[in-house]
Amino acid sequence: MRRLSPPHFWLVCLLLLTATPAFPxxxxxxxxxxxxxxxxxxxxxxxxxxxxxxxxxxxxxxxxxxxxxxxxxxxxxxxxxxxxxxxxxxxxxxxxxxxxxxxxxxxxxxxxxxxxxxxxxxxxxxxxxxxxxxxxxxxxxxxxxxxxxxxxxxxTPRYPIRGHQLGYRPKTNAYDAFTVAQFDQYIRDLALFGANSIEILPPRTDDDATSRHMKLPAIRMVGEQSRIGQEYGLDVWMWYPNLGKDYEHPDSVRRELKEREEVFATVPKLDAVFVPGGDPGDLEPDVMFTWLAKEAQVLQKYHPKAKIWVSPQVFRPTQAWFDAFFKHVNADYPWFGGVVFGPWVKIPVQEIRKLVKPSIPIRHYPDITHNYSSQYPVPHWDLAWSMTLGRESINPRPHDEKAIHNALDEFGVGSISYSEGTNDDVNKFVWSDQDWNPETPVIETLRDYARLFIGPDYTETVAQALISLENNWRGNLLTNQAVGQSLRQWQLLEQQVPPTVLQNPRFQMGLIRAYYDAYTQRRLLYETELEQQARDGLANAPKTGSRPALQQAKITLEKAWKDRIWPDYRTKCFALADSLFKSIGAQLTMEKHGAMSGRGNFIDNIDIPLNDSPWLMDQLATIEQLSDEKERLAKIHALLHRTDPGPGGFYDHFGAPESWYRVVPGESWAKDPGSLRSPRIGFGVGLVGEEWVDEIKALGFKGQITPRVWMKQAKTLYDQPLKIAYNELDPTASYRMRIAYTGRFRSRMKLTTDDGSVIHEFIQTGRQPIFEFDVPQTASADGKVTFIWTCGEGERGSQVTEIWLIRK
Structure with a gap:
């Protein structure tokens, strides 16, 4: 066979390329x-x-x-x-x-x-x-x-309700900055993935009346949102809480009805009104349903076919409240549309399905926007993420969202998600696809998302890069290799894509997370090592003297903010935050972008200490004030051995993975992603009073600074028992139990053991962190004991942060 010379070879290749279709x-x-x-x-x-x-x-x-x-x-x-x-x-x-x-x-x-x-x-x-x-x-x-x-x-869609809440109010992290055109495009984008509903909010909610970002008064924008939904042929819902102070006095009722008449008359299309049972607007069911009948008359005056849906959502539920609620739900009121299952509904949707008549539909109201202190928190989230990314960051969770959806979808007729802005953008499209067809693979949705919104040349690379961001949140951040891999994927894309893609908000939302995640991991590694160096130096205080050791420990800890690492990553995050604010109104900082605290402003947390330096520096300053060297050394020893349970003792921090095996499990996360029947991880300090921090703040603490471990704990919701089991105890020994009770809830809790012994009766938590009790020797006589915490009726849940079992 004759070999072609180079010029002839390339000519043949060119002819083959021009003769073959680019996309066969x-x-x-x-x-x-x-x-x-x-x-x-x-x-x-x-x-x-x-x-x-x-x-x-x-x-x-x-x-x-x-x-x-x-x-x-x-x-x-x-x-x-x-x-x-x-x-x-x-x-x-x-x-x-x-x-x-x-x-x-x-x-x-x-x-x-x-x-x-x-x-x-x-x-x-x-x-x-x-x-x-x-x-x-x-x-x-x-x-x-x-x-x-x-x-x-x-x-054909599996479920008849498929949509998302698009609230135009200051509390959202972007929607209040949208123009009419941006809402039109966003609603269109959602419809392209099968959404058939939007849920809007009235001008008055549990929020400020206006914000500096709003392009139109709320009442006008609500009308525009309704019009847009009507033009696309979508259903329009309205979330309308009961915010009045009195729903029984005639004058108060008249005022509330007048407000609703103005709102319902403004919107050209309204198919349903969703009234939450609480959060906000707690009413007793008898009062609430009597009021809803009056509201329905005004609603149907302007929208004759519209129905009212209600959720059994109440922060401090009692059995009497539920009994009255479901009695009304099953009463066949002509204006009643159905039940909504959403955040802070105590009863699992499977049980609600049994409590209501088969003819009554149940709509899901999934919280796809929050990372913790939410309906579906990220399971076993690393504390560093909760401190930096916070409750409401850019949060693509495609595989989690599919798992959550598919665990509960069969008990409802579809869903309209709870969203506070653009941070959950990816989650919306995954959820709509699952409501259309729960068998849809997540990767198929992400490929469609990338192909349509970023470009066909990046279908696979962007889809996989989005998955990588979810993988960053799996497991221990200190050892998670996915974070570095994710950054490399996004950086390679950043180098390859044209300027139009670099300026695309959906691309930028992924890119800023990749840089932010990598910067956070680098800081965690750096600051963890600095803390260990400081502790090592303090451990040598008996040799070096307490004052030099204290001074050197402070110098070491201060390196975290005096000698910052990876400043380029930090600068990149701020630049992307500015760009996202200009393009879609994303409010990632409070001062510059006008975010509300805890509402998407995760860039404000970019420098928050990731080690125990705030608490250590506070302790070191106190110890320095002591005049006696022996006393200083004793205090340093106590600081370094704060968690030491002594010989034959046990210590556990129940926010740490290594102690979680002691927590008695309920159902698997795949079956119970909302933790209504299972324990979950919680975040928050929750202590009150002048001496104790009320909650974790993005820019530091107020009052007395607390140990970092108090920010994370094991908890259960409502009156579900929290059980923690120990074995390999000394059956001949007696134990003293020290407990740290911290967390978001300030509940009244009782502690018993599996043999029926009472460790303590109901006590109010939140007023002090540490309690001590004797464990009856009979409770551990077989070398095992299970501790059981329960709350009183109407409480929000049990929480346990640390346990010391000290052998007496």
């Missing part, structure tokens, strides 16, 4: 026309507009509308309802009829090799979702629109 498994729609025989504008809604605009944004191609079906062989995208199917060629009808049947909101997407795409829907919404499927799967580049010939499918 795709149809080329770059020159397609759109054919749509539908005459009824109510059926079309904005589907044609969405198709043309979204394609044009990405390709600069304006797909023209054809008055009649183009001849065979010419590229076409055809849209029709099943009732208009006869306008298509017989062969196309046959191919479409061969696909599985569709039901309400369903669609069929048929891709044929002659560059023809046919979308047939059951109804107007189905058309929009069919267009969304095309856009999600299409490869759109400047001057080019292609679609895989394997994209053919027929699809």
């Amino acid at each position: 498994d795709s149809v080329d729609l770059s020159k397609a026309q759109i054919f749509c025989p539908i005459k009824d504008k109510n059926s079309l809604r904005r589907s044609l507009e969405v198709l043309q605009q979204e394609v044009e944004k990405r390709t600069r191609i304006r797909l023209p509308l054809a008055r009649k079906l183009p001849p065979a062989g010419q590229p076409v995208i055809a849209l029709a309802l099943e009732t208009d199917l006869t306008t298509f060629p017989a062969t196309v009808q046959t191919a479409l009829n061969a696909l599985p049947a569709i039901r309400s909101e369903g669609f069929k997407l048929l891709v044929q090799p002659n560059n023809a795409v046919w979308i047939v829907a059951k109804d107007a919404r189905g058309l929009l979702y069919g267009v969304g499927q095309l856009l999600r799967k299409a490869e759109m580049r400047p001057g080019q629109l292609t679609l895989s010939d394997k994209a053919t499918l027929a699809s």
Whole structure:
């Protein structure tokens, strides 16, 4: 065989490349026309507009509308309802009829090799979702629109309610900065992934009336949100808590009804009102349902088909409250729509399904926006993350969201998520896809997300990079190698993508997390080592003298903020935060971006100490004031041995993974992600009084500084028992028990053992951290003991931070 010379070789390669289609498994729609025989504008809604605009944004191609079906062989995208199917060629009808049947909101997407795409829907919404499927799967580049010939499918949503709450109020981390156009685009984006509902908020909530970010008064923006939902053919819900001081006095009731009349008259479309049972607006059920009947009359005056839904959401529930609540729920009120299962609902949804009539629907209200102190916290989250990223950071949790959804979805009719802004953007799209089809693999949703919102050249790389951010939160941060790997993925993308992608807010939200996570891990490693060096120096105080040891320990600890590491990562985070504020109003700091405390302002936490230096420095300053060397040395020894239980004793910190094995488990996280039947990790100090910090603050502590370990504990919700088991005890010994009770809740707790012994009766926690009790020798006579904490009725949960079992 003759060998080709180099010039001839490259010529042959060029000929092969020009003769072979760039996308051999795709149809080329770059020159397609759109054919749509539908005459009824109510059926079309904005589907044609969405198709043309979204394609044009990405390709600069304006797909023209054809008055009649183009001849065979010419590229076409055809849209029709099943009732208009006869306008298509017989062969196309046959191919479409061969696909599985569709039901309400369903669609069929048929891709044929002659560059023809046919979308047939059951109804107007189905058309929009069919267009969304095309856009999600299409490869759109400047001057080019292609679609895989394997994209053919027929699809019907599993659940009839699929949506997200978009509250225009200051408490959100971005929505209050949105313009009307931004809400329009965001609602459109959600609809492309199958959302059929939005939930808006009234102008008055448990929040400030306005913020510096708002482009319109709340009452006007609420009307615009409703109009947008109406134009896309979506359902519009409203979350409307009871904030009045009195719902029984006639004058108060009149004021409340007048307010609702103004709000309900303002919105052009309203399909349902969701009234939470509490948080805020706690009312006794008899009072609440009497009031709701009055509210329903005003609601249906302007929106005759609208219903009122209610949640059994109450911070301090009692059995009497629930009995009265479900009595009303099952009373067949004509205005009643259904029950909502959301945050701070004590009763598991499986039990609620049994308590209400089969005809009454249950809607999920999942909290997809918060990381802890929430309905579905990140399981066993590292304390460093809770201190820095906080409760409401950018938080893609794709695999967690699917697991949470699929654990509980069968007990409801779908969901409208609880969201406080753009931080949970990825989670929204995952949740909508799961409500459409719970069998959808997470990676498929992420690929669609990346392809449509970032670009087809980054489908796989961005999808995997988003997963990497979730992996950063798995396990112990000190040893988590995923953090470095995640940063490398995002940095490589950062080097490769064009400026348009670098300025894309959805890309930037992932990028800032990658840098922030890596910076936090580096600081944790650095500051952990500095603390150990300081402790080592203090341990030598008997040799070096207490005052030099104390001084050197302070110098060592101060290096964390005087000799900062990796300043470039820190600078990158602030630059990205500024860019996100300019583009989507993301408020990642309080002072510069106008965030509310604890509402997405995680950049404010970027320098918070990650070791015990605040507590140690406070202790060292106190010890320095002592005049006696022996006393100083004794105090240093006590500081260094604070957790020492003595010979034959036990010490455990129940925020630490190494002690969690002692916590008696309930159901697995996969079955009980909301911890209604299982223990969970909690965060917070929760001590009151002049001497003790009330809560963890982003910029430090107030009052007396506490040990870092008090910020994390084991806890259960409501009156669910918290059980902690010890074995390998000395059966002949007696033990003294020291307990640290800290945490977000200030509950009344009782402690008993598995043999029925009472360690202590109900005591009020939150007033002091440390308690000591004798353990009855009979309780540990077999070398084992299980401690059991319970709360009184109406309490929010039991919490245990540290235990010392000291052998007497």
